[in-house]
Amino acid sequence: MTDALQTAASTAATSADPTTIAVAHGDGIGPEIMEATLRVLEASGAPLRYETVEVGEAVYKSGHTSGIAPESWDTIRRHKVLLKAPITTPQGGGYKSLNVTLRKSLGMFANVRPVRSFAPYVASPHPAIDLVIVRENEEDTYAGIEHRQTTEVFQTLKLITRPGSEAIVRYAFEYARAHDRKRVTCMTKDNIMKLTDGLFHKVFDEIAADYPEIEADHKIIDIGAALVGARPDSFDVVVAPNLYGDILSDIAAEASGSVGLAGSANVGTEVAMFEAVHGSAPDIAGQGIANPSGLLRGAIMMLDHLNHDRIAETIENAWLKTLEDGIHTGDVAGEKTTEKVGTAAFADAVIARLGETPADLPAAHYTDAEVSVGVHPTPRVAKQLVGVDVFLDWAEGDRQPDTIGTALQEQDGDGLRLKLITNRGVKVFPDGLPETFWTDHWRCRFVATGDAVTPAQVVALLGRLAEAGFDVIKTENLYTFDGERAYSLAQGE
Ligand code: NAI
Numbered sequence: 383m384t385d386a387l388q389t390a391a392s393t394a395a396t397s398a399d400p401t402t403i404a405v406a407h408g409d410g411i412g413p414e415i416m417e418a419t420l421r422v423l424e425a426s427g428a429p430l431r432y433e434t435v436e437v438g439e440a441v442y443k444s445g446h447t448s449g450i451a452p453e454s455w456d457t458i459r460r461h462k463v464l465l466k467a468p469i470t471t472p473q474g475g476g477y478k479s480l481n482v483t484l485r486k487s488l489g490m491f492a493n494v495r496p497v498r499s500f501a502p503y504v505a506s507p508h509p510a511i512d513l514v515i516v517r518e519n520e521e522d523t524y525a526g527i528e529h530r531q532t533t534e535v536f537q538t539l540k541l542i543t544r545p546g547s548e549a550i551v552r553y554a555f556e557y558a559r560a561h562d563r564k565r566v567t568c569m570t571k572d573n574i575m576k577l578t579d580g581l582f583h584k585v586f587d588e589i590a591a592d593y594p595e596i597e598a599d600h601k602i603i604d605i606g607a608a609l610v611g612a613r614p615d616s617f618d619v620v621v622a623p624n625l626y627g628d629i630l631s632d633i634a635a636e637a638s639g640s641v642g643l644a645g646s647a648n649v650g651t652e653v654a655m656f657e658a659v660h661g662s663a664p665d666i667a668g669q670g671i672a673n674p675s676g677l678l679r680g681a682i683m684m685l686d687h688l689n690h691d692r693i694a695e696t697i698e699n700a701w702l703k704t705l706e707d708g709i710h711t712g713d714v715a716g717e718k719t720t721e722k723v724g725t726a727a728f729a730d731a732v733i734a735r736l737g738e739t740p741a742d743l744p745a746a747h748y749t750d751a752e753v754s755v756g757v758h759p760t761p762r763v764a765k766q767l768v769g770v771d772v773f774l775d776w777a778e779g780d781r782q783p784d785t786i787g788t789a790l791q792e793q794d795g796d797g798l799r800l801k802l803i804t805n806r807g808v809k810v811f812p813d814g815l816p817e818t819f820w821t822d823h824w825r826c827r828f829v830a831t832g833d834a835v836t837p838a839q840v841v842a843l844l845g846r847l848a849e850a851g852f853d854v855i856k857t858e859n860l861y862t863f864d865g866e867r868a869y870s871l872a873q874g875e
Contacts, residue, residue: 404454406467410663411467411666415672419674437480450484468662469662484648486519489651500643513618522540527541564618566598566619572602610630614634642673658679670724682701682746705740708721766833770857774852796839797832
């Protein structure tokens with residue numbers, strides 16, 4: 383990306399100039415709830431035009447393993463906004479998740495999931511929830527870089543980047559500012575993952591300073607997730623790396639009791655996608671009874687993104703009034719239901735209430751503020767090579783660390799010496815404990831005997847190790863950046 387900040391406004395249009403968006407009608411209940419949603423949009427006067435894109439089950443089955451027809455990419459990239467109904471992912475191997483493909487290919491780094499309860503009109507175990515999970519969408523363990531390294535050991539790479547962390551954290555604060563939210567909570571496990579999660583937390587603290595009017599706090603993810611489950615009404619905006627955000631989204635949705643009413647947005651610097659949180663519900667497809675609310679709420683987020691704030695408010699208020707009046711689809715029907723309706727009748731009820739506001743539930747309010755989104759490269763920093771971690775596959779005899787340690791020490795020289803060996807991160811040589819379990823995966827840390835080493839010296843060491851019969855499975859260079867150690871110490875180092 384360029385350094386220039388891009389704003390959501392760049393995809394917006396004035397009311398005189400209809401915006402064309404891409405629309406995917408989906409599978410199962412998708413076409414029914416999309417029709418209902420588009421009818422509400424049309425009745426609201428939203429200045430939109432629609433171009434259909436083909437995604438989903440039929441596309442998968444026609445041989446496109448990502449579930450999207452090649453020509454659809456151009457349509458989505460041209461219009462920059464996709465309203466997508468749920469799709470059915472066929473069972474069996476070889477099919478890739480369409481959502482993952484779309485958001486990674488199109489750089490949609492932010493997943494935004496508002497979670498609200500609508501008690502007492504829709505029953506909820508936590509009647510006062512109104513929080514938003516802002517989840518990083520592209521990094522972390524979801525980079526999908528995994529390897530089997532030895533007979534016993536498998537690895538996934540967790541990648542957290544500074545540009546990625548800055549983009550998502552800034553988005554969370556921008557979102558909070560534009561939506562009159564008072565607090566942003568960051569959740570990581572930086573007491574354990576000091577470099578990766580530590581970076582995310584550090585970036586959070588840096589960026590929070592630019593938003594003094596918004597309260598900023600951090601919670602370790604384990605207690606944070608427990609609190610989201612137990613006291614979800616105590617959170618406002620929560621920002622987290624990909625994996626934690628994924629789990630938090632489901633905990634929060636479950637706690638609200640209204641997962642079927644939730645919409646979600648995936649936002650990037652160029653393209654954004656809006657949808658319902660639920661799936662294609664094949665069990666009720668074609669019956670005309672599905673609740674269109676999740677997709678409609680996705681569409682409201684889309685109108686907000688396109689800066690059609692007043693229309694977003696009008697539709698949301700009409701929808702809230704419909705719930706208050708007890709007009710409910712079967713999935714949310716309960717004590718407060720006055721009339722149980724199907725998909726089309728529910729949409730009609732919302733349309734009939736356009737212009738009305740809820741009497742009891744808080745009315746929708748969208749500000750004109752724009753949410754700036756941007757990804758910026760980080761200025762380069764001086765780094766120095768000060769050693770190498772060499773990972774070995776070794777399972778000889780009874781796997782005594784002293785045996786491999788002594789043999790490796792014979793390869794010391796040419797500016798590098800063995801400092802220690804760990805097994806699953808725990809120091810086992812020198813001076814390990816006999817109780818430690820030893821797998822066949824040994825991390826052998828060679829450090830510079832002087833200030834630094836050259837890549838050629840590392841390669842020479844690997845040559846000596848290979849010559850001596852060691853099975854090197856991978857290496858990680860040890861660096862300092864601006865003189866600061868840039869690798870974790872081993873437990874016991
Ligand atoms: P699901 O969310 O489709 O259905 C779970 C239950 O909720 C079902 O009993 C269903 O009838 C009900 N339900 C869901 N949406 C409803 C609505 N709008 N109104 C009334 N009832 C509703 O989840 P499930 O059954 O696990 O998945 C079905 C398919 O959807 C799968 O192929 C899955 O891969 C796909 N899926 C697609 C998503 C997407 O496109 N974003 C997201 C989640 C699942």
